[in-house]
Amino acid sequence: MLSQIDQKKIKSKLRSIYKYHLSEIEINNCCEEISKVISKFNKRKKKKKKIISEKTSIVICYGDSLFSSSQKHLIKNFQDFFHKKLSKYFNTVHFLPFYPSSSDSGFAVKDHYKIDSRLGNWSDIAKFSKKYDVMADIVINHSSARGLWFKNFLKKKKPGKDYFLTVDSKFNVSKVIRPRDHQLLKKMDIFKKPEYLWRTFSPDQLDLNFKNPAVLLRFIKIMINLINHGVTIFRLDAIAYLWKKNGTQCINLKETHEIIKLFRLVCSLLNVESIIVTETNLPEKENISYFGNADEANWIYNFSLPPLLIYSFLFENSSFLNRWSKNLPNTKKGNSYLNFIASHDGIGMRPVEGLLNKKVLNNFLKRLKKNGSKFSYRKVQNKIKKVYEANITIFDALKKSDYDQKGEFYLERYVSAHAIMISFEGIPAIYFNSIFGTANDEAKFIITGNNRDINRYRWNLKNITNKLKDNKTKQSIFYTNICNLLEIRRKQKAFHPNASRLNLDFGQKIYGFKRVSKDKKQTIICITNLSSKIQKIKINRKNQKMTNLMNSEIHIESKNFLVLKPFETIWLSNK
DSSP: OOOOHHHHHHHHHHHHHTTTTTOOHHHHHHHHHEEEEEEEHHHHHOOOOOOSSTTOEEEETTTTSSSSSOOSSSSHHHHHHIIITTTTTTTTTEEEESSSSSSGGGGEEEEEESTTTOOHHHHHHHHHHHTTTEEEEEEEEEETTHHHHHHHHHHTTTTTOOOOOOEOTTTTTTTTTOSSOSSSSEEEEEETTTOOOOOOTTEEEEBOTTTSSHHHHHHHHHHHHHHTEEEEEEETTGOOOOOOOOOOOOOHHHHHHHHHHHEEEHHSSSSBEEEEEEOOOOOHHHHHGTTTTTTTOOOETTHHHHHHHHHHHTTTTHHHHHHHHHSSOOTTTTTTEEEEEEOSSEEEEETTTTSSSSHHHHHHHHHHHHHTTTEEEEEEEETEEEEEEEEEHHHHHHHHHOTTTTOOTHHHHHHHHHHHHHSSSSEEEEEEGGGGTTTHHHHHHHHHHHHHGGGOOEEEEHHHHHHHHHHTSSHHHHHHHEEEEEEEHOOOGGTTTTTTEEEEOOOOOEEEEEEEESOOOOOOEEEESSSSSEEEOOOGGGGSSETTTTSSSOOOEGEEEEEEOOTEEEEEEOO
């Protein structure tokens, strides 16, 4: 059994969550249940630590990102490919939801304890985790309207009884912040009285009722089930919307933060060390708040980076990126930014609220539209619609600009954008399709009508394997460049996720920063030309003796000027 001290810690968190909803006896009972679950797990598991370093890098994929006619278990397709082509550069795989689902590419989960039979089974995940780290989604805010829980909810049966959030007509939703534009509440006659089901993300995704402690306990058990099958990194999907309170915005509420702290505490008490990652596609200040006081999320997605980075390359202007990164706080030990520039969704626009003014944002969206972007919208105060995200691949987003309308420098922009992300403070996460410079999947979009499907292309295993064999194909060129960046990163102590970062000011056509290893022995100066023109920057004499890790020549003119080719990135290291 857990120590009295540890039980007190759990009880304290529960009081912070439920002080207005549960009696002291109910809180004690909940604490006892959680303690039993932890103790039972620890009896079967030896202590295991997780090492995070400059070698830590993540590939994001679906279980069916690769398919073949000969393999029924699609996760095995990916695992074989990963071992042959990616394991040298990545040590972690984020499998997007692999559970049985009714919609939203896996995010309308029908059963958290099963794996979609098309993809494989738990042994596939467990086998993979013996060599590599596995990250998985805990879709915690909602569950499928066609799943077991909701069927049981309607029957007042367990598991599912009282699991879903219903409100009455008096609940004030006028201030609720929405990520979508569909009708939020669905009127239903439940248990012989009219009630309203809460649906933050879609009519098929019904919000769960965390005021019921049984729901909280259920997700702790789900997390431990994942650990038992080898998963040690957990992405808490849409976590910001978890708790609802009458008359509020129903986002980022105190109780939500306290629930994450409880998850972090539970993880710390388990013998197998694990990582909590919060997915909060929100304005910068709100996003960072999920670090708490180093007692909440271990990692947070660096949501402002993708739109600001893409904007900088399209408009050849580092001003907004520079201002943001200059003010971005350095992380503490045990915490990290999860850096990315492409995902299975799109380019979020909420993270640039307060960072890009209206005129700049409109120009940005116009350019993305020219490059082939679709747009998803959210409702503001039930009336006004705003762009929530741009749905476009990173390849098409960077392909052309107003300054390079023919796309002459598309490869250079693409590689340098990834170079900045990979060298930035934190852990790099690269979307599987981005490794090969995959373009918009217009064919799939026409079939489904789902904007996000434009960025969810599925590769035929044989097809992509053949393309990588030919070093002249687009896919092979992109793959080689991205993997080369990751290979360099793995060898540099200054690229440790928590190595310090300091912005360098070279004017708006250049973006630069300095990384210093934790032992202060290595310094790397990262400089990128954001312009389609040759740029010259003044450097110190001592920097002339530094080595360019990019394996290209350093062009230095007289009077200590460094010459950068269009969209060139260099990494200058003192060792």
